Amino acid sequence: xxxxxxxxxxxxxxxxxxxxxxxxxxxxxxxxxxxxxxxxxxxxxxxxxxxxxxxxxxxxxxxxxxxxxxxxxxxxxxxxxxxxxxxxxxxxxxxxxxxxxxxxxxxxxxxxxxxxxxxxxxxxxxxxxxxxxxxxxxxxxxxxxxxxxxxxxxxxxxxxxxxxxxxxxxxxxxxxxxxxxxxxxxxxxxxxxxxxxxxxxxxxxxxxxxxxxxxxxxxxxxxxxxxxxxxxxxxxxxxxxxxxxxxxxxxxxxxxxxxxxxxxxxxxxxxxxxxxxxxxxxxxxxxxxxxxxxxxxxxxxxxxxxxxxxxxxxxxxxx
Numbered sequence: 001x002x003x004x005x006x007x008x009x010x011x012x013x014x015x016x017x018x019x020x021x022x023x024x025x026x027x028x029x030x031x032x033x034x035x036x037x038x039x040x041x042x043x044x045x046x047x048x049x050x051x052x053x054x055x056x057x058x059x060x061x062x063x064x065x066x067x068x069x070x071x072x073x074x075x076x077x078x079x080x081x082x083x084x085x086x087x088x089x090x091x092x093x094x095x096x097x098x099x100x101x102x103x104x105x106x107x108x109x110x111x112x113x114x115x116x117x118x119x120x121x122x123x124x125x126x127x128x129x130x131x132x133x134x135x136x137x138x139x140x141x142x143x144x145x146x147x148x149x150x151x152x153x154x155x156x157x158x159x160x161x162x163x164x165x166x167x168x169x170x171x172x173x174x175x176x177x178x179x180x181x182x183x184x185x186x187x188x189x190x191x192x193x194x195x196x197x198x199x200x201x202x203x204x205x206x207x208x209x210x211x212x213x214x215x216x217x218x219x220x221x222x223x224x225x226x227x228x229x230x231x232x233x234x235x236x237x238x239x240x241x242x243x244x245x246x247x248x249x250x251x252x253x254x255x256x257x258x259x260x261x262x263x264x265x266x267x268x269x270x271x272x273x274x275x276x277x278x279x280x281x282x283x284x285x286x287x288x289x290x291x292x293x294x295x296x297x298x299x300x301x302x303x304x305x306x307x308x309x310x311x312x313x314x315x316x317x318x319x
Contacts, residue, residue, distance in 0.1 A: 061299075064292045074288035085293035094270060095294060098278045101185070105274070106253035109189050113196045114245050120197070121204030122234065135205070142198035150262020153191045154178065157263075181271040184264050188272060192259050196252070200245050207241035208234060247309040251302065 068085055072078035089095050120138060124131050141149065158176040165173035177183040211234065219229050235242075257276040260266065266273035266281075275298050282291030 065296050067289050068292035068296050070289050072289045072292075073286050074283065078289070081289075085290050086297070088290060089294050089297060094273070095275075095278060097270060098273050098275045101272060102254055102256070102274045102276075105185060105188065105192075105256070106250050109192050109196070109253050110246055110249040112189060113193045113200050113249055114242065116193065117197045117200035117245070118204050118238075118242070120201050121208050122230065124201075125205060125208045138201060139198040141195045144195070146195060146258035147262045149191060149195055150259045153187070153194075154263050157187050178264055179268055181268045184268060184272050188256075188260055188263055191263060192253065192256060195259070196249065200249060203241055203245055204238065207238035211237050244309075247305070251305045251309065254298075254302065254305070 067078070069080055069082060070078040071081050071084075124135050124138070128134075157178050162174050162176055165171070177187050215233055215237075216229060219233055224232070255276055256274055257280070260272060260274055260277060264272045266277050275294070279291045279295050279298070282288070282294070
């Protein structure tokens with residue numbers, strides 16, 4: 001009764017003052033909530049985005065998944081063949097080799113990129129001269145096209161590096177490593193890392209700068225060395241950033257295409273053919289439905305990695 005009387009008095013006071021009493025709506029659980037009208041401007045931006053996303057991404061993806069169960073060549077008539085394409089994908093040595101290369105390359109590259117970027121972030125946030133200018137220099141590769149970077153490094157690996165190795169008498173590099181099936185992947189890792197380090201570096205710089213300086217001052221007063229501060233302070237307090245960079249980087253490297261095409265075009269032979277390359281080459285070679293099955297499997301793997309990323313970063317107050 002007291003609560004009801006208080007609410008009535010409050011409502012009456014608002015009416016006497018010229019203010020309107022709020023309109024309340026009772027929900028299923030008896031909770032009262034205000035009904036907020038949808039801003040038309042919100043729909044102006046939302047509806048075109050949803051339409052474009054549906055027409056450009058969702059609809060083609062659904063059509064591709066449907067066609068993966070057929071014998072379609074990308075046009076004309078087709079018939080459904082069930083799981084034939086999927087069975088063929090799992091028994092194709094070339095496809096399995098592409099998956100092994102892609103996963104192995106992604107693992108190695110993500111470790112190299114994060115290790116170098118983390119150390120650079122520590123160096124570029126320390127008390128050194130010109131660190132702002134150095135940060136600008138280190139992020140330059142991020143704004144250069146991957147295919148341009150690949151062609152520049154292809155010339156270096158095919159001409160400049162062998163010439164330098166011959167001049168100093170280093171026999172293993174006197175021939176282009178891009179022509180060596182056992183070393184071509186190393187060149188791809190180097191070039192991919194060179195382009196990917198800047199974006200990873202920016203995230204690590206943000207993480208290191210978020211650590212209060214008082215923490216390091218207290219550690220220094222306790223006699224902690226630089227290495228001890230790195231292991232016991234910097235690494236644990238940037239764990240969220242490290243995890244995000246590892247997961248996102250691995251997922252991005254799975255889709256590597258332009259740099260591999262510019263450097264080796266999947267060669268020598270098929271030793272550096274990625275999954276993305278095998279899919280695109282199959283589209284041009286008439287294996288449309290077969291490669292759509294391959295793309296569907298690859299899509300499922302990407303979704304699984306995305307789910308792992310969401311679960312792994314849940315509750316991380318890193319960004």
